[in-house]
Amino acid sequence: xxxxxxxxxxxxxxxxxxxxxxxxxxxxxxxxxxxxxxxxxxxxxxxxxxxxxxxxxxxxxxxxxxxxxxxxxxxxxxxxxxxxxxxxxxxxxxxxxxxxxxxxxxxxxxxxx
Amino acid sequence: xxxxxxxxxxxxxxxxxxxxxxxxxxxxxxxxxxxxxxxxxxxxxxxxxxxxxxxxxxxxxxxxxxxxxxxxxxxxxxxxxxxxxxxxxxxxxxxxxxxxxxxxxxxxx
Numbered sequence: 148x149x150x151x152x153x154x155x156x157x158x159x160x161x162x163x164x165x166x167x168x169x170x171x172x173x174x175x176x177x178x179x180x181x182x183x184x185x186x187x188x189x190x191x192x193x194x195x196x197x198x199x200x201x202x203x204x205x206x207x208x209x210x211x212x213x214x215x216x217x218x219x220x221x222x223x224x225x226x227x228x229x230x231x232x233x234x235x236x237x238x239x240x241x242x243x244x245x246x247x248x249x250x251x252x253x254x255x256x257x258x259x260x
Numbered sequence: 261x262x263x264x265x266x267x268x269x270x271x272x273x274x275x276x277x278x279x280x281x282x283x284x285x286x287x288x289x290x291x292x293x294x295x296x297x298x299x300x301x302x303x304x305x306x307x308x309x310x311x312x313x314x315x316x317x318x319x320x321x322x323x324x325x326x327x328x329x330x331x332x333x334x335x336x337x338x339x340x341x342x343x344x345x346x347x348x349x350x351x352x353x354x355x356x357x358x359x360x361x362x363x364x365x366x367x368x369x
Contacts, residue, residue, distance in 0.1 A: 191359040247353040251303035
């Protein structure tokens with residue numbers, strides 16, 4: 148199957164700082180990528196749909212000014228958590244669409260102190 | 261998007277077949293059935309998908325009922341490494357995947 152990578156795999160930051168997470172499709176081009184968040188013992192929650200060359204579409208309740216998404220190329224989407232706070236600590240997972248199937252990255256664990 | 265219903269948990273003996281059911285009674289004609297699994301602390305892994313015909317790949321088989329209101333994922337010879345949460349999702353091809361709670365499968369020696 149297609150391979151999606153994320154960087155970093157984990158990050159610890161101080162409250163109030165911003166954190167950028169990268170999502171790359173390694174062996175295919177993806178016009179559409181997705182960002183999910185997962186809290187402990189819960190399922191994945193879709194945050195936003197990232198479209199190459201256009202603005203992201205955010206799900207209801209997700210603050211677009213807090214979670215900045217940029218999809219500048221067909222293989223890279225970035226999620227920036229701005230002014231992170233402890234409640235933003237979570238497992239962030241991206242996926243990229245290859246034809247009719249979505250493939251997921253390994254996830255990025257964010258801990259905000 | 262159609263909603264799916266899965267049992268919260270299942271056990272399976274190592275080496276035996278694991279049959280994971282999924283109900284999707286409100287599925288639309290153009291919606292596919294996708295199966296993913298998530299091993300602890302990892303991103304979801306694609307397993308298989310289908311529209312109305314049964315499908316098989318190197319990982320699993322997908323059996324979809326004729327009325328398409330339910331399906332079963334079959335892992336033919338479960339191993340300890342198959343312990344994971346299995347998600348059944350219905351969606352249009354190319355749509356956004358909405359995850360439910362899934363089935364936590366425990367494969368026991």
